[in-house]
Amino acid sequence: xxxxxxxxxxxxxxxxxxxxxxxxxxxxxxxxxxxxxxxxxxxxxxxxxxxxxxxxxxxxxxxxxxxxxxxxxxxxxxxxxxxxxxxxxxxxxxxxxxxxxxxxxxxxxxxxxxxxxxxxxxxxxxxxxxxxxxxxxxxxxxxxxxxxxxxxxxxxxxxxxxxxxxxxxxxxxxxxxxxxxxxxxxxxxxxxxxxxxxxxxxxxxxxxxxxxxxxxxxxxxxx
Amino acid sequence: xxxxxxxxxxxxxxxxxxxxxxxxxxxxxxxxxxxxxxxxxxxxxxxxxxxxxxxxxxxxxxxxxxxxxxxxxxxxxxxxxxxxxxxxxxxxxxxxxxxxxxxxxxxxxxxxxxxxxxxxxxxxxxxxxxxxxxxxxxxxxxxxxxxxxxxxxxxxxxxxxxxxxxxxxxxxxxxxxxxxxxxxxxxxxxxxxxxxxxxxxxxxxxxxxxxxxxxxxxxxxxxxxxxxxxxxxxxxxxxxxxxxxxxxxxxxxxxxxxxxxxxxxxxxxxxxxxxxxxxxxxxxxxxxxxxxxxxxxxxxxxxxxxxxxxxxxxxxxxxxxxxxxxxxxxxxxxxxxxxxxxxxxxxxxxxxxxxxxxxxxxxxxxxxxxxxxxxxxxxxxxxxxxxxxxxxxxxxxxxxxxxxxxxxxxxxxxxxxxxxxxxxxxxxxxxxxxxxxxxxxxxxxxxxxxxxxxxxxxxxxxxxxxxxxxxxxx
Numbered sequence: 001x002x003x004x005x006x007x008x009x010x011x012x013x014x015x016x017x018x019x020x021x022x023x024x025x026x027x028x029x030x031x032x033x034x035x036x037x038x039x040x041x042x043x044x045x046x047x048x049x050x051x052x053x054x055x056x057x058x059x060x061x062x063x064x065x066x067x068x069x070x071x072x073x074x075x076x077x078x079x080x081x082x083x084x085x086x087x088x089x090x091x092x093x094x095x096x097x098x099x100x101x102x103x104x105x106x107x108x109x110x111x112x113x114x115x116x117x118x119x120x121x122x123x124x125x126x127x128x129x130x131x132x133x134x135x136x137x138x139x140x141x142x143x144x145x146x147x148x149x150x151x152x153x154x155x156x157x158x159x160x161x162x163x164x165x166x167x168x169x170x171x172x173x174x175x176x177x178x179x180x181x182x183x184x185x186x187x188x189x190x191x192x193x194x195x196x197x198x199x200x201x202x203x204x205x206x207x208x209x210x211x212x213x214x215x216x217x218x219x220x221x222x223x
Numbered sequence: 224x225x226x227x228x229x230x231x232x233x234x235x236x237x238x239x240x241x242x243x244x245x246x247x248x249x250x251x252x253x254x255x256x257x258x259x260x261x262x263x264x265x266x267x268x269x270x271x272x273x274x275x276x277x278x279x280x281x282x283x284x285x286x287x288x289x290x291x292x293x294x295x296x297x298x299x300x301x302x303x304x305x306x307x308x309x310x311x312x313x314x315x316x317x318x319x320x321x322x323x324x325x326x327x328x329x330x331x332x333x334x335x336x337x338x339x340x341x342x343x344x345x346x347x348x349x350x351x352x353x354x355x356x357x358x359x360x361x362x363x364x365x366x367x368x369x370x371x372x373x374x375x376x377x378x379x380x381x382x383x384x385x386x387x388x389x390x391x392x393x394x395x396x397x398x399x400x401x402x403x404x405x406x407x408x409x410x411x412x413x414x415x416x417x418x419x420x421x422x423x424x425x426x427x428x429x430x431x432x433x434x435x436x437x438x439x440x441x442x443x444x445x446x447x448x449x450x451x452x453x454x455x456x457x458x459x460x461x462x463x464x465x466x467x468x469x470x471x472x473x474x475x476x477x478x479x480x481x482x483x484x485x486x487x488x489x490x491x492x493x494x495x496x497x498x499x500x501x502x503x504x505x506x507x508x509x510x511x512x513x514x515x516x517x518x519x520x521x522x523x524x525x526x527x528x529x530x531x532x533x534x535x536x537x538x539x540x541x542x543x544x545x546x547x548x549x550x551x552x553x554x555x556x557x558x559x560x561x562x563x564x565x566x567x568x569x570x571x572x573x574x575x576x577x578x579x580x581x582x583x584x585x586x587x588x589x590x591x592x593x594x595x596x597x598x599x600x601x602x603x604x605x606x607x608x609x610x611x612x613x614x615x616x617x618x619x620x621x622x623x624x625x626x627x628x629x630x631x632x633x634x635x636x637x638x639x640x641x642x643x644x645x646x647x648x649x650x651x652x653x654x655x656x657x658x659x660x661x662x663x664x665x666x667x668x669x670x671x672x673x674x675x676x677x678x679x680x681x682x683x684x685x686x687x688x689x690x691x692x693x694x695x696x697x
Contacts, residue, residue, distance in 0.1 A: 054690040089574070093574040
């Protein structure tokens with residue numbers, strides 16, 4: 001699925017240059033669950049942004065299914081995100097004015113599906129996360145766990161190949177965390193997803209097939 | 224569908240801010256409409272005053288240059304005769320009238336009645352047909368604006384009396400002062416009246432002088448039968464009496480010079496083919512009649528003084544700039560608030576980009592919201608504009624318009640000749656009216672303001688990289 005060779009990312013903040021990711025070599029296979037842990041500010045989220053085509057590497061090569069993300073045009077990256085990659089964020093990032101169903105539907109807008117097809121997929125996605133009865137609720141009317149379920153439904157409604165999760169349980173209590181990770185594991189198996197999950201929580205990371213550790217922008221793997 | 228749902232929800236979420244932006248635009252738009260309505264009202268008041276002078280259908284008025292008084296030397300007899308060379312000598316032994324050099328004493332009570340063109344120099348009546356043939360001219364009619372002066376010789380002298388007389392081309396009823404008149408009693412002229420001694424009298428003048436349809440009035444020493452009375456628009460300054468042009472030409476003479484006005488006119492009323500043709504027509508006439516005075520409604524308006532003139536200036540200057548300033552302020556507020564609102568939603572837009580939304584789609588969403596706010600501002604603004612116009616109509620005092628015109632009299636004094644003028648002040652109601660064009664312009668302005676705010680607000684979002692947008696806290 002992913003082939004990273006010498007991938008680096010440098011940010012310019014004023015006159016300073018910050019090396020967020022440095023010389024990362026990484027392969028992620030189809031259907032693999034890779035967890036990445038590490039301390040805050042060591043490049044976990046930056047690497048996830050690169051994998052999600054939200055940002056471009058400044059050095060190296062990043063291939064997704066053989067396509068070099070660093071060389072693709074913005075419109076192609078946008079299309080890739082719309083069809084192939086699903087995101088789950090720590091803070092859920094739901095649109096506060098839209099209901100649960102509408103938030104999930106938002107992920108289908110770039111695909112230009114008809115209204116009926118959209119509604120059908122949204123209902124199925126909400127059903128898969130157990131929120132059918134909350135479809136008309138606004139995010140503010142849902143608990144943190146429910147909001148993250150909506151975010152997971154939004155990520156999966158377009159049936160992506162890749163699910164990228166950035167601290168998906170960071171804002172949840174332990175019980176809800178286990179519930180959400182359980183759900184993600186179930187869906188990972190069900191949808192045969194390639195899952196890359198960033199977390200600093202050992203309990204979450206342990207459930208992955210492979211664990212990478214980010215330190216000062218470089219990645220190493222636990223054996 | 225999703226577009227509108229998202230749009231409506233966002234506006235509802237930011238209800239207070241949305242209302243504030245819409246109200247800001249509305250105040251600007253409302254002020255523009257109110258000022259435009261007031262300005263239109265002032266212009267209507269002005270044109271009401273002007274219509275009565277030259278008639279509703281007249282675009283350009285051509286008059287002969289005013290005769291010079293330098294021809295009459297101080298201490299010399301005044302020329303008040305009719306037809307012949309007549310002069311009146313006021314001496315220590317009483318009044319003497321000299322006709323073609325032969326003088327005799329005048330008896331007490333003798334009345335001299337003359338009809339003269341003292342205000343304007345005459346032009347040959349062919350000028351009207353020559354003007355009518357010019358490019359851009361729809362029609363032209365000649366007229367004689369005259370003054371009837373009555374002087375009674377008496378041991379106890381009383382001031383001379385006068386009234387204005389319009390020699391009307393009755394073959395062209397749509398041009399000239401009579402064109403805008405409404406018949407109150409009797410009738411107006413027909414083609415059969417061309418050579419008859421018949422007169423139509425202004426209703427106000429008739430009332431104040433006890434004149435009635437069927438009665439008579441003496442003009443230039445000749446009795447005319449009054450066939451009707453007419454009323455002119457409020458605020459106008461119409462002639463007192465109208466008679467057929469041919470009769471006016473045969474009775475009148477040219478003021479101090481005393482020449483005959485047969486086959487002459489002193490005014491030509493011109494209708495242009497279109498309003499856009501007026502300047503070209505004005506130029507063409509100037510070439511044809513270099514010494515004539517050419518008056519258009521706009522140039523005539525500058526001669527009207529009084530509060531109507533001040534109001535017109537106020538509406539044009541202060542009103543216009545106030546509207547522009549308020550509009551700019553409203554636009555600035557809308558832009559700043561939209562930018563603020565968008566900056567609070569950067570993370571939301573970053574999420575949408577992560578979901579695969581194109582920058583264009585996000586910009587369209589923001590622009591859609593701004594467009595709706597613009598429409599809302601326009602709707603409220605139109606309402607405010609109507610309310611503003613209603614307030615003006617309710618509280619605005621009547622405007623006064625003062626027209627200063629020559630009386631047509633020439634009086635000799637020991638210090639030299641005098642050509643008195645009369646100031647005619649009329650009270651004109653200010654009726655602020657909201658036009659469809661003003662509403663359309665206001666709607667366009669408000670929507671443009673909204674879209675401008677949207678452009679400024681969304682421009683940065685469209686260019687923001689998704690990773691940067693997602694990293695924003697908010």
